[in-house]
Amino acid sequence: IDYGPCAFMDRYSLATVFSSIDRQGRYAYGQQITIAHWNLSRLAEALVPLFSENEDESIAKAEETLNTFAGHVQQKWLSGMRRKLGLVTAEENDMSLTTSLLQLMEKNQTDYTNTFRALSNEKTLDQPLFKDADFLKWRKLWLAKKPDFALMQTHNPAVIPRNHLVEKALAAAVEKDDYSVIERLLAVLKNPYSEPVDATEYASPPPEGGEAYKTFCGT
Template sequence: MTNRSEAGWNFDNSYAWLPKTFYSSLNPTPVSKPKLIIFNEKLAESLGLNGRNLQSEEGTEIFAGNRLPDGAVPLAQAYAGHQFGHFAMLGDGRAILLGEQITPDGKRVDIQLKGSGRTPYSRGGDGRAALGPMLREYIISESMQALGIPTTRSLAVVTTGEDIIRETLLPGAVLTRTASSHLRVATFQYAANWGTDEDVRTLADYTINRHYPDIEENENRYLSLLEEVIKRQASLIAKWQLVGFIHGVMNTDNMAISGETIDYGPCAFMDTYDPATVFSSIDRQGRYAYGNQPYIGGWNLARFAETLLPLLHEDEKKAIGIAEDALAGYNEQFQSYWLAGMRAKLGLLNEEKEDETLIADLFKMMHAYQADYTNTFRALTFEDYEDTALFGSKEFTQWHEQWQARRGKQEKSNELSHQVMQSSNPAVIPRNHRVEEALKAAVEEGDFSVMEKLLQVLAKPFAHTPDQEEYCELPEPSKTPYRTFCGT
């Protein structure tokens, strides 16, 4: 069944034009009693969709997978990649790509259902999703969007009227996710390991056409593709570090070729600054700890480069040399993006040699005094230190004098410096205790007002308004560390 065209669907499904080896065609598995829980009206409008139409019973049926929107060509994508360093065959085990919506401004955006039932890649799983993790992805992804960090987004969440089995029985749900595409490093790994060199070339050409059309005429377009992906990942991970975001599961299947943050499973934001911070219950060795994220980004990019070797040069040794030269620039690019962001957070509008030492000394103090990451920079922005862990220490007094002297070296005004800091240091992040509070109310009590209020506050993280004050407060001390879970 299809919906009426009044909904605004405008599909053009280029991924379905690829060789059949890259996907399996199938419909979502229907659910018994779908109910629309939350709908992103602003996102819908930007996609050219009719929000009023989609919040109807018919729209709910579409978001649940019970109906197909007009023009959809549903499929599950195949990919394979490294999970915690171990290579495996993967694929969309609980997701169906409905197609690619062409927006009013001509952009191509994937519309995907997550939790929509079993696929050929489910590997024994039930293909379903629980309400809590789907609401969590909605909250975090929309917060990332507000923070100015490239991300997939959440259009809607529906409950299914069916329980799913995890450690206990949990209410089932389906998330409708949008993305520039769902092409991953792992998509290329699948092509390289289960396909031919020509399959890799076809996928690379498709990726260039979809995401990097400016490089199509370059002499070595595949080297240019590698360089562009390196650049976007360096920028993305720098943005994560600057707000204390910890992805939690940086497997190669969770690295999007577009440079967007994808898959919000065990992710969380850091409170107390510590490079070793890990939240994921399954990351027992700290592979994806906050301080390791830049390194893992480079490791994943090396796996991407390996898949492109046959396209870089017909001589394998020369191809490896070309790839290594490209990858060598990753660390420098990451450091450049991160330093520029840190200078902005400290109101430094020009570059001086002592900046790196000044920044390193601040983080050393924050670690030693167990200072809150977000609130420390917020305090620096407004020069209000009384409630910070650093306040009153001799080290901070000395550092503060050095920082003010450094700011005094720049020609531009302190007012401009303050404005840059205010627009670079969020007042609010989706703090873990606030997210859990919202999820508990929604899942256990059916009360979605807590989440709605949280989303309203997170939508303007740089506003620094009085109504955000309570969302800046730290959680009560706990004897046990905060843990997050994949939700599968």
């Protein structure tokens, strides 16, 4: 599997895409289920002859299985999001509560990791999202569910290998033969759910312009 075009999303956006050759957003963050289904469909085409001697029956079996994919992914995704929001008991409005938050995050161009970490720590950030009237309404509904903050703190990392930090570490190693930068970064990443001593360096979003980060097959 080619992991070259992969990277970590900073500001939440369904349109997030890193691959330099993906100009149409085919593999954008919000297209994951769609493109995964497409890939599985191509795999199914190759396996169809093995399902049954009757081609029509084989195709029907493949389609039946593929049609369950999106639902399974949505269930797994929601299960993970419940943990990120500390929702111990599954309720019908969990999906709408989750998507409402994500829509507010996208509207306010909020950092994905730091937003969930702030919610985990019962803190607010000096960002537009936390002053948004709709967010304040959302927060009230969420708090009414009595979220488990301890659970949240084990599912929302304080640090991730942000793209600009990885690039900085690589540059120091390649250009200056200085491996101390990457060693410090790796030491912090070994405990992603612990607040880093130097939060300004390791937990901050990229500087202005860093959102335009692009990856290549050789990244």
